[in-house]
Amino acid sequence: MIEKADQIxxxxxxxxxxxxxxxxxxxxxxxxxxxxxxVTFPALFAITVLLERKGLGRMQNRYGPNRVGPxxxxxxxxxxxxxxxxxxxxPLSADAVVHxxxxxxxxxxxFMGYAVLPIGRNMTLVNMDxxxxxxxAIGASSELSVFMAGWSSRNKYSLLGAxxxxxxxxxxxxxxxxxxxxxxxxxxxxxxxxxVDAQNQYTYGLPHWYIFTPWGFAGFILFAVAATAExxxxxxxxxxxxxxxxxxxxxEYSGFKFALFFLGEYVGMLGISGLGTTxxxxxxxxxxxxxxxxxxxxxxxxxxMLSMCVFIWVxxxxxxxxxxxxxxxxxxxxxxxxxxxxxxxxxxxxxxxxWLRWVACSTILLLAYTVMARVGMKREHFGPRSYRYAx
Amino acid sequence: xLGEGILKGLGETARNFAGSFVSxxxxxxxxxxxxxxxxxxxxxDFPFLVYDGTDWEAGLRCVACQICEKExxxxxIYIVKSTDKKPDxxxxxxxxxxxxxxxxxxxxxxxxxxxxxxxxxxxxDTEFELSTTDRFGGLLYDKKELAKSNExxxxxxxxxxxxxxxxxxxxxxxxxxxxxxxxxxxxxxxxxxPVAAKPAASAVPAVKxxxxxxxx
Numbered sequence: 312m313i314e315k316a317d318q319i320x321x322x323x324x325x326x327x328x329x330x331x332x333x334x335x336x337x338x339x340x341x342x343x344x345x346x347x348x349x350v351t352f353p354a355l356f357a358i359t360v361l362l363e364r365k366g367l368g369r370m371q372n373r374y375g376p377n378r379v380g381p382x383x384x385x386x387x388x389x390x391x392x393x394x395x396x397x398x399x400x401x402p403l404s405a406d407a408v409v410h411x412x413x414x415x416x417x418x419x420x421x422f423m424g425y426a427v428l429p430i431g432r433n434m435t436l437v438n439m440d441x442x443x444x445x446x447x448a449i450g451a452s453s454e455l456s457v458f459m460a461g462w463s464s465r466n467k468y469s470l471l472g473a474x475x476x477x478x479x480x481x482x483x484x485x486x487x488x489x490x491x492x493x494x495x496x497x498x499x500x501x502x503x504x505x506x507v508d509a510q511n512q513y514t515y516g517l518p519h520w521y522i523f524t525p526w527g528f529a530g531f532i533l534f535a536v537a538a539t540a541e542x543x544x545x546x547x548x549x550x551x552x553x554x555x556x557x558x559x560x561x562x563e564y565s566g567f568k569f570a571l572f573f574l575g576e577y578v579g580m581l582g583i584s585g586l587g588t589t590x591x592x593x594x595x596x597x598x599x600x601x602x603x604x605x606x607x608x609x610x611x612x613x614x615x616m617l618s619m620c621v622f623i624w625v626x627x628x629x630x631x632x633x634x635x636x637x638x639x640x641x642x643x644x645x646x647x648x649x650x651x652x653x654x655x656x657x658x659x660x661x662x663x664x665x666w667l668r669w670v671a672c673s674t675i676l677l678l679a680y681t682v683m684a685r686v687g688m689k690r691e692h693f694g695p696r697s698y699r700y701a702x
Numbered sequence: 703x704l705g706e707g708i709l710k711g712l713g714e715t716a717r718n719f720a721g722s723f724v725s726x727x728x729x730x731x732x733x734x735x736x737x738x739x740x741x742x743x744x745x746x747d748f749p750f751l752v753y754d755g756t757d758w759e760a761g762l763r764c765v766a767c768q769i770c771e772k773e774x775x776x777x778x779i780y781i782v783k784s785t786d787k788k789p790d791x792x793x794x795x796x797x798x799x800x801x802x803x804x805x806x807x808x809x810x811x812x813x814x815x816x817x818x819x820x821x822x823x824x825x826x827d828t829e830f831e832l833s834t835t836d837r838f839g840g841l842l843y844d845k846k847e848l849a850k851s852n853e854x855x856x857x858x859x860x861x862x863x864x865x866x867x868x869x870x871x872x873x874x875x876x877x878x879x880x881x882x883x884x885x886x887x888x889x890x891x892x893x894x895x896p897v898a899a900k901p902a903a904s905a906v907p908a909v910k911x912x913x914x915x916x917x918x
Contacts, residue, residue, distance in 0.1 A: 369722045370715040374731050627719075628711040644704075684704030 317606040320347070321433050344436040348425045355616070356577040357387035363623045370627035394570035402465060402563050409463035414564065414571035417456035421579040423449045428585045429504050431595045431608030442503040443495065446586055447488060450541070453579060454480045457550070457560050460572070464563035472559025475634065476550030479540055482641040483547075487537035489649035490530040493656035494521055494590045503586075507594030516600040520593040525672035526656040529680075531591040533649045535621075538583040540641070542576065544622055546629035547637060554631075584618040585611070644683055651679050743859055746826035748806045748843075749815055750850045758849040763823035765790070766799040770815035770824055778808035779815065804848060806832065807841040822866045828858045 315322065324347075328339045361376075361384065368375025376383035401407055427442035429435040439445055454477055461473020495501055498509045512519045521527030540547035551559030558564075561572045588594055592614050595607035632640070655672050662668035722728045732739055753761035771779040782801035790796040815824050827850070834840030856863040 366719065369719045372718055372722050372728045372730065374729060374733075624712060624715060624719075628715045629708065681703070 313604045317432055317608075319606070320431070320608065341436070348436065349422060352422070352425065352578050352581055353574060355581055355612070356574055357391075359577055359581070359616075359619050359623075360387050360390070360573075362620065363626070366620070366623045367627045370624075391570065394573075395567055397566040397569075399566035399568060400563075404465045405563060406463040406465070409459050410563070411568070413456050413460035413463060414561075414568045414575065416459065417453055417575035418571050418578070420449050420452040420456065421575050421582055424579075424582040425585070427503055428582070429507050429589060429594055430585075430611050431606065434595075434608060435504055438504055439502065441501045443491060443501045443506070443586075443590075446503075446582075447484075447491075450579075450583070451484060453575070454484075456575075460564070461560035464560075466563050468556045468558075468562045469560050472550045472552075472556045472562065475556075476543060476560055479543070479547060479550060479637060479641075482638060483537045483540035483645070486533055486641065486645040486649040487541055489646070490533040490537065490652060491586075491590055493526055493530045493649075493652050496653065496656050497521070497526075497660055503589050503594070507589055507596065510593040511596035513600040518593050518596055518598060518600070520591065520596075520598075522591045524659065525669065525676055526652055526659050527591055529648065529652050529655070529676045531587070533645055533652065534587055534591065535618075536645055537649075538587060539622065539625065540637070542580045542583055544580065545626035546632050548631055549634060549637060552631055580619065580622060581615055584615040584622075587618060588614040648679060648683060652676070741828045741858075743861060745828045745858075746813060747811050747830055748809050748827055748832070749804060749813075749824050749848070750827045750854075751802065751845065751848045752823055752825055752852055752855050753849050754852050756851075758846070758851070760788070760790075761851075762798060762845075762849060763790070763821050764799050764802060765796045765821055765823070766802075767820070769818045769820070773814050773818045775812060775814065776808045776810050778805045778810075779803070780805075799845060802845040802848060803842055805842045807837065822870060825855055825859070825862075 324340060324343050327343060328336045331339050364386065365375035365383070376386040379385040379389045401410055424446050426436045427439050427445050429438075435442075457476045457480070458473045461469045461471075461476070464470070494506060498506045500506065500509075510518065510520050517523075522531045543550050549559075550556075551561070553559075556562065561569060564572055588611065595611040597603045597605060597607075597610055655675055658675070659668055659672050662671065718728070752763050753759075754763065755761040766781055766783045768781050768783070771777075771781045780801065780803040781799050784798045784800040787795040788798050790798075811826070813826055816826055832841070852863070852867075855866075
């Protein structure tokens with residue numbers, strides 16, 4: 312029974328394709344998986360948007376949307392209908408083809424990332440040996456889409472937003488990869504399935520998640536920071552900083568193309584949350600051994616929704632960074648720490664079992680954190696500003 | 703320590719989030735169409751024309767002097783003077799506005815028309831639910847739509863309306879006293895030289911000084 316609940320979608324898919332002729336079963340299985348992903352994650356996107364609007368409202372002591380349906384739960388439906396029925400405006404001087412392709416490309420690449428994510432036990436669309444590599448390679452293409460949008464719009468705000476986006480995404484791509492490499496070093500595999508399997512073990516009923524190790528904890532924090540920047544979320548939302556750039560790279564988008572950007576952004580967030588979950592939070596494994604009876608996919612979805620809530624919480628708390636602060640933070644703090652984290656992961660690997668490696672790794676990381684915070688993030692005082700020419 | 707402020711901030715937003723569910727005074731939003739906040743007395747949005755009595759057409763205080771039309775910065779008032787005279791609320795024959803239109807899509811709610819009006823005839827309303835499906839005709843208010851009773855004025859701006867009423871009563875008393883004096887003088891004259899003096903002729907000089915006082 313427990314096994315059946317865990318594997319319900321797999322059994323369902325097998326049952327559905329069993330009606331088809333044998334030569335069609337394999338492609339139909341893949342198609343079913345794709346359809347499931349394309350249906351599930353936009354649904355989660357709708358829930359996330361509602362959660363975000365309600366949650367942000369509550370953090371600012373407002374109600375949030377509460378008019379459409381009971382407690383405003385049909386707000387995403389209303390939003391969707393609105394963006395579908397709005398006029399699609401393409402600027403006269405825009406490059407129409409690229410302008411059209413940019414949102415499509417974004418949505419395509421963010422959905423492609425899900426191909427390798429293990430959503431539950433036996434629920435990976437493509438069980439690739441180099442899944443992690445695939446995810447990052449595909450994820451990097453979203454930068455291309457952002458720049459296409461910014462460049463083709465022929466609008467200074469779009470272009471500035473796109474420039475910022477590309478600078479930011481490339482800067483944070485490095486720590487994002489570096490913090491994931493630590494996981495690969497410990498697991499010895501790029502396969503996301505194997506990474507989850509390595510964490511899906513229990514000692515005294517407690518899981519072997521990587522976040523419960525010093526290097527894993529540091530790696531997770533660094534990963535979360537880099538992922539936030541990678542998905543252009545607040546406080547790293549300079550590319551679309553509405554107070555400066557109207558809407559950044561999608562200023563010139565309206566109607567459904569705008570909705571596609573919106574969808575792409577949130578689905579990308581869900582995807583990177585899924586990756587973070589897989590790498591550090593044990594993927595679809597239960598947080599306690601006794602909870603192992605709950606279906607694995609429930610754990611995966613609750614973990615990514617929990618991380619979305621953290622995204623929202625952070626957005627409700629932090630103001631936007633300045634461009635120089637953003638770059639300083641990336642190159643002077645996050646990158647050195649993630650490099651150091653690789654060394655710590657190596658030390659952890661080769662010190663063998665025992666409490667000594669806990670002490671050693673924690674000490675190194677804490678020390679580095681303190682020193683980096685003092686030195687790297689030191690505020691420079693330039694004294695009062697003087698004007699040589701203006702006055 | 704780096705990150706301390708972030709944690710503090712996260713705590714603050716978490717407190718707001720949780721607190722907004724338990725304490726109602728945190729939520730300052732007024733759920734508008736269902737809940738309403740009574741407008742404060744100084745609220746103003748668009749002008750209306752005050753009338754005395756019950757008949758809006760007969761009771762309009764406006765005498766179509768066109769001062770407001772000339773002073774209006776965005777030029778949203780349009781007045782056509784009547785060619786004949788009609789008795790006003792006090793029974794005196796006056797020119798009245800044959801047309802008095804205000805385009806509230808142009809009006810900027812500056813209240814200058816109210817300040818320049820010597821007859822206390824135009825005042826600011828507090829009615830704000832003026833949305834209409836016709837953005838041209840629906841927002842161009844004519845005399846009938848603009849006319850509102852003195853009682854309405856008392857309801858929306860009680861203090862101001864009381865002052866205005868006191869001032870008007872004082873002026874009315876003054877002009878009546880003058881008219882009486884003039885009538886008495888006329889009567890005395892008539893007694894001295896028995897020439898038939900028409901009562902209408904005696905009323906005209908009585909009004910003019912009263913108007914002059916108001917404007918000065």
